[in-house]
Amino acid sequence: MRYRFRYKLRRFVIMYLVIPIIRLIGYIIYDNKYLTGKWFEVYNTGWKWVLRGLWYQKILGFNRNIPFPVCPFTKIMDYRNIHFNNDDLNNFQSPGCYFQCGKGHIYIGHGTYIRPNVGIITANHNPYNLDEHLSAKDVVIGEKCWIGMNSVILPGVILGNQTIVAAGSVVTKSFPGGKCVIGGVPAKLIKEL
Numbered sequence: 501m502r503y504r505f506r507y508k509l510r511r512f513v514i515m516y517l518v519i520p521i522i523r524l525i526g527y528i529i530y531d532n533k534y535l536t537g538k539w540f541e542v543y544n545t546g547w548k549w550v551l552r553g554l555w556y557q558k559i560l561g562f563n564r565n566i567p568f569p570v571c572p573f574t575k576i577m578d579y580r581n582i583h584f585n586n587d588d589l590n591n592f593q594s595p596g597c598y599f600q601c602g603k604g605h606i607y608i609g610h611g612t613y614i615r616p617n618v619g620i621i622t623a624n625h626n627p628y629n630l631d632e633h634l635s636a637k638d639v640v641i642g643e644k645c646w647i648g649m650n651s652v653i654l655p656g657v658i659l660g661n662q663t664i665v666a667a668g669s670v671v672t673k674s675f676p677g678g679k680c681v682i683g684g685v686p687a688k689l690i691k692e693l
Contacts, residue, residue, distance in 0.1 A: 519547055526550035529558050531567035537586030549593055571595050577602040581622075584608040594618070604636030604655065609643035615667070619652040642678050662693060 526535050526547065539546035549569035556562045562572035566579045573595035576582065581601040584591065588608060591597075596617035599606055604622025608614070623636040637656030641647070645659055648667035653659075657671050660678020665671060665687065672686040679693040 519544060522547045522551050525554055529554060530569065534568035534586060534589065537589060539587070539589055546589065549589070568592065571597075575599065581605045582608070585610040588612060601639075602636070603633075605638045607638065607640045609641055609645060609661065611644040612641055612647070613645070614647045615649040615651075617650045618647050621653065622655050624655060645678075648683075664693075666690065 523535075530550065530553070535546065535550070537546070539549070546569070552572075553569040556572035557564055557566065557570065560572070563570045563574070563576060566576055568579075568589060570576060570592045571594060574592055574597045576592070576599045578601055581604065582599055583605065585608075587610060591608065591612070591614040594614060594616040597614060598619040598621075600619070600621045600623065602623065606620050606622065614620075620639055620641075622639055623633045626632045626634050634655075639653055639655065640658045641653070642659055642661035642663060644662045646664045647653070648665050648669065650667055651665045651669045651671065653665070653671045656674070658674040658676045659665070659671070660676045660680075662679045663675055664681045666681065666683025668685075669683045669687040670685045671682065675682055675687075675689070681690045681693065682688065683690050
């Protein structure tokens with residue numbers, strides 16, 4: 501009986517005191533258009549990201565200029581060049597990810613999952629002069645894709661809907677048809693879905 505009372509009291513405190521305070525903080529420090537979607541309305545996990553972001557982003561300065569919660573160990577070159585659905589904000593909570601989109605754009609389809617240590621790159625260095633970059637090419641990832649841990653997606657790659665990239669793959673060419681599993685270095689078709 502005592503356990504149930506403590507559980508109910510803890511749940512009451514979290515739901516009616518803690519989360520409203522975190523929401524207020526979130527609406528002050530972040531752009532409100534990003535604080536919507538399933539992670540904020542259904543699961544409440546987004547509010548934990550807001551609390552973590554208050555400390556890491558706004559106080560310690562990791563990813564300070566980004567207007568949505570981001571893992572402190574994720575690097576985003578220019579958030580204005582990443583296009584995604586608010587339901588997929590979880591993709592920026594994986595540690596070690598690198599979104600190199602200084603001049604090119606990255607388009608992430610709805611329902612796509614990006615696991616830790618993934619690199620998505622829109623421009624490479626010129627192999628004849630490493631001090632300069634080649635022109636940027638957009639990267640497009642379709643809907644309901646899975647990008648496995650430690651994968652790298654290179655400039656100009658287009659992945660169709662429901663493409664699964666095996667862990668540790670380097671994707672150098674496009675698979676616009678989707679509905680497939682790709683993997684390897686360089687990534688090749690493993691199986692049609």
